[in-house]
Amino acid sequence: MLQSHQLTFAYSPTRRFSFPDIRCNDREAVLILGKSGTGKTTLLHLLALLLRPEKGSVTIDQTDLTQLPASKTATFRAEHVGIIYQKPHFVSALSVMDNLLLANYLAKNPQDKNRARELATHLGFADHLNKKTHEMSQGEQQRVSIARAVMNKPGVILADEPTSSLDDVNCARVVALLREQSEQIGASLIVVTHDQRLKDEFSNQVNL
Amino acid sequence: MNLFKISWANLKDKPLSSFLSGLLMTLGITIISLLLLLNKQLDEQFSRNVKGIDMVLGAKGSPLQLILSSIYQIDSPTGNIPLDEAERLTRNPMIKSAIPLSMGDSYKTFRIVGTNKKYVDHFEATVGQGALFQNNMEATIGARVAETTGLKIGDTFSGSHGLDGNGEEHGATKYKVVGIFNPSSSVIDQLILTPLSSVWAIHEHHEEHEGEEHEEHAEEDHDHEAESPREITSMLIKFRNPLGMMVARGINNNSKLQAALPSIEINRLFDLLGIGVDTLRGLAVAIMLIAGISVFVSLYNSLKERKYEMALMLSMGAGRTQLFGMLLLEGLTLSLIGFLLGLIMSRIGLLLFSMRAERNFHYSLNNLSILPEEWLVLGVAVLIGIVAAALPALGVYRMNISKTLAEE
Structure with a gap:
């Protein structure tokens, strides 16, 4: 469960954002739509506490992130939040398998190869587990980053423009997989995008 | 999956620049080790035979x-x-x-x-x-x-x-x-x-x-x-x-x-040899420093490319100190590899030298054990590796995760 309350953020006195409140229960999905420059990525970073808000609060599973000491936020985020970025980025020196296990390792969880293999089979890249990530197509890479985001079974999945660099076929597939995976682990799914193709896929929508 | 594995994967991912840094380190350590070995063994041979002759x-x-x-x-x-x-x-x-x-x-x-x-x-x-x-x-x-x-x-x-x-x-x-x-x-x-x-x-x-x-x-x-x-x-x-x-x-x-008087003449001989030995030693130290600079440059360059990776790992729960340690490990690994190969190469060099000395003078110089001074060389090599890696790696502490992730 994720809930935000009266979030504001300022890069400078002239560039400030205030965001509508967002509420997303477990197994639900919210689509946040906005054109570029409306602070989509900023909002996503605030929700993941990659940025500290000027005012307001973000609550994930009964924990108010803004009250967490700085030293705890990284651990909390690793444990409870899975993030999918606009461009899929990986540790390029590592194989696909190791990139998945990295999520476990950095969250200090046991490294679960079986879960990695299951996810790979389900998301359709089981043959690529020993490849380097840059040897895969964009669509495949985005599916790997979905798998990475759910490796630790987080309570919240945040996706930043997950489909903007994909063609229609891959776009539909990625969205379907995102919803399916977050429902399977009982997570709240929040997708931030300007991609109009996603409009019809989500009933809960917030416009920035 | 652990920090060492990531460091190692990063080194392997840039084989040429890792090779260059490792090679320079190896070369520097080989020369220093060889000089130490030769100096010690010549000194031993000379002093053992001169003992008691005034x-x-x-x-x-x-x-x-x-x-x-x-x-x-x-x-x-x-x-x-x-x-x-x-x-x-x-x-x-x-x-x-x-x-x-x-x-x-x-x-x-x-x-x-x-x-x-x-x-x-x-x-x-x-x-x-x-x-x-x-x-x-x-x-x-x-x-x-x-x-x-x-x-x-x-x-x-x-x-x-x-x-x-x-x-x-x-x-x-x-x-x-x-x-x-x-x-x-x-x-x-x-x-x-x-x-x-x-x-x-x-x-x-x-x-x-x-x-x-x-x-x-x-x-x-x-x-x-x-x-x-x-x-x-x-x-x-x-x-x-x-x-x-x-x-x-x-x-x-x-x-x-x-x-x-042997004491005077042998000192004179070592003084003469000393000029050459000092020059070589200076050269070896310079090569080791260049190895350090090479580690520095290649890490600095690769960190610029890997900035997003670092931010990504930070957002996935990695500590800044953890990442800093991982980068140090890359410099340290190159140093240790250089030290190990340097030890081996210097022993091979000594054996070759000894074969010649034996043929020409019937003296053999084949004590291959590790000298106490070589632990000092290890210390210097490790220090160079760590410092060379630490300078670019400090950037991890200054990194703005959100900004770096949003840039691309």
Whole structure:
């Protein structure tokens, strides 16, 4: 469960954002739509506490992130939040398998190869587990980053423009997989995008 | 999956720049290690053989040559001196003992040295098989001589004139091997020892039959013709106390002979070698520093490319110190690889050098154990690796995760 309350953020006195409140229960999905420059990525970073808000609060599973000491936020985020970025980025020196296990390792969880293999089979890249990530197509890479985001079974999945660099076929597939995976682990799914193709896929929508 | 695995994967992902950094590190450490090894072993060989010899008495000429030929048996002798004059000069209260040496012949490049039991006692050599030489034409041979030439007790051999093995043989008179020394790690290992009288006998014989003079003898031609006074090549002398140095000055000023002090000459030799050694050492340190710079540059460049990766790992729960440690590990790994390969390469270098030294001088330098100074080199290498990695890696602490992730 994720809930935000009266979030504001300022890069400078002239560039400030205030965001509508967002509420997303477990197994639900919210689509946040906005054109570029409306602070989509900023909002996503605030929700993941990659940025500290000027005012307001973000609550994930009964924990108010803004009250967490700085030293705890990284651990909390690793444990409870899975993030999918606009461009899929990986540790390029590592194989696909190791990139998945990295999520476990950095969250200090046991490294679960079986879960990695299951996810790979389900998301359709089981043959690529020993490849380097840059040897895969964009669509495949985005599916790997979905798998990475759910490796630790987080309570919240945040996706930043997950489909903007994909063609229609891959776009539909990625969205379907995102919803399916977050429902399977009982997570709240929040997708931030300007991609109009996603409009019809989500009933809960917030416009920035 | 752990930090070391990620570091290693990152090094492998940039094989060329890792190779260059590792190679430079290896090269620097190889040179330093090799210098340390050579220095230590030469020093050991030199000091072991010079121990207890305060002065060498011999013919006029280069004092260094006199020391090298009489103590280390690696240069030509300076010429011969009359035994009675040498004995007269050493009949002095300051002088505790004097060991006569006579050389000039060799067998298969191993030197035949005429001397007495005092020489053997001086080096604390012990006879392993058979007995010590006693009579004319009896020889007791060093351990390495026996090993290389295959001479056994009871065998006979004839020496050849000169020290390079190309001289003509003294065919008519043969030495008989009566004993073999235990290995003593001193110069005795590579010598054939015989009583002084054997050398005299050989050369009287030789001169009668061949009527030929040799360079070394040439200056004292007429002596031989007359009554052939007994000659030796040099005398190794031990003083009763340090004031014996005065004796050396007296001999050099007032006689036709020369007295050389090993301590001074060997220092001079090491000073001469030292210039070369210092230059090489400076070069090696420079190479190690360049290795450090190479680690720095390649990490700096790759960190610029990997900035997003770092931010990503931070957003996935990695601590900044954890990432900093991972980057240090990359520099450290290169240092350790360089150190290890450097150790191996320097040992190979030493073995090659030793093979040559053994062929030319019968000295072997093959103690391959790790020197205490090499742990210091390890420390320096590790320090260079860590500092070179730390400078770019500090950027991890300044990184703005959100900004870096939003940039692309």
